[in-house]
Amino acid sequence: MRGAGKSSYDLIDSDRFWKALGPVTGLTVMDLACGAGRYTLPLADAVGAAGRVIAVDLWDDGIAQLRAAAREAGTERVIETHVTNVAETLPVVSGSVDLCLMATILHDLVADGVDKPALFEVTRILKPAGIVTIVEFNKQDGPPGPPKAVRLSLEDVTRRLMVLGLIRFGAVVELGPHAYLAQFRRLPGRKT
Numbered sequence: 001m002r003g004a005g006k007s008s009y010d011l012i013d014s015d016r017f018w019k020a021l022g023p024v025t026g027l028t029v030m031d032l033a034c035g036a037g038r039y040t041l042p043l044a045d046a047v048g049a050a051g052r053v054i055a056v057d058l059w060d061d062g063i064a065q066l067r068a069a070a071r072e073a074g075t076e077r078v079i080e081t082h083v084t085n086v087a088e089t090l091p092v093v094s095g096s097v098d099l100c101l102m103a104t105i106l107h108d109l110v111a112d113g114v115d116k117p118a119l120f121e122v123t124r125i126l127k128p129a130g131i132v133t134i135v136e137f138n139k140q141d142g143p144p145g146p147p148k149a150v151r152l153s154l155e156d157v158t159r160r161l162m163v164l165g166l167i168r169f170g171a172v173v174e175l176g177p178h179a180y181l182a183q184f185r186r187l188p189g190r191k192t
Ligand SMILES: C[S@@+](CC[C@H](N)C(=O)[O-])C[C@H]1O[C@@H](n2cnc3c(N)ncnc32)[C@H](O)[C@@H]1O
Pocket: 001, 002, 003, 004, 005, 006, 007, 008, 009, 032, 033, 034, 035, 036, 037, 038, 039, 056, 057, 058, 059, 062, 084, 085, 086, 087, 102, 103, 104, 105, 108, 109, 114
């Protein structure tokens, strides 16, 4: 399975990531295509007992690893997991998610031709003021990371989210030499 097990978390400047993400205490956060939970586990610490992290991936072994690590870390009750294809209906109530993290997954969805249904589901589950946080590899040659041809420029990401009524806000943050972070939210007055 493409990408399974390859987290970007160890390639990014995590201090910059958390600073850009902002305070998440008490929020409901979706970690879309979470892998083995490299982002999910610190997210669970960050949202705390009053928050929730919904972590989904179609890699069942990754989800099993995440569940074991969450048990060990004592955050099992904060993390809800689902083995699911994010291009299909997400097992999440509409309008219930404050923040959806898509960490180095959008380029895979684009390469598989399923970015539109996946992003449509993201807009469905977001609260009206909900945020989508995208981490993507810089459009440059790797390794690390996928071939340049499948990487997405900021302009490409922005265009794909804008089609669904999500507009960029805040600064685009360089997360070290390999990746960038950009955040999006719904155009005022638009429902999906
Ligand atoms: C590059 S990894 C990133 C994992 C995680 N976001 C991280 O950086 O730690 C991509 C992940 O996306 C998952 N994935 C790819 N296509 C998917 C899909 N259609 N539905 C659910 N998960 C998918 C893979 O199983 C893999 O775990």
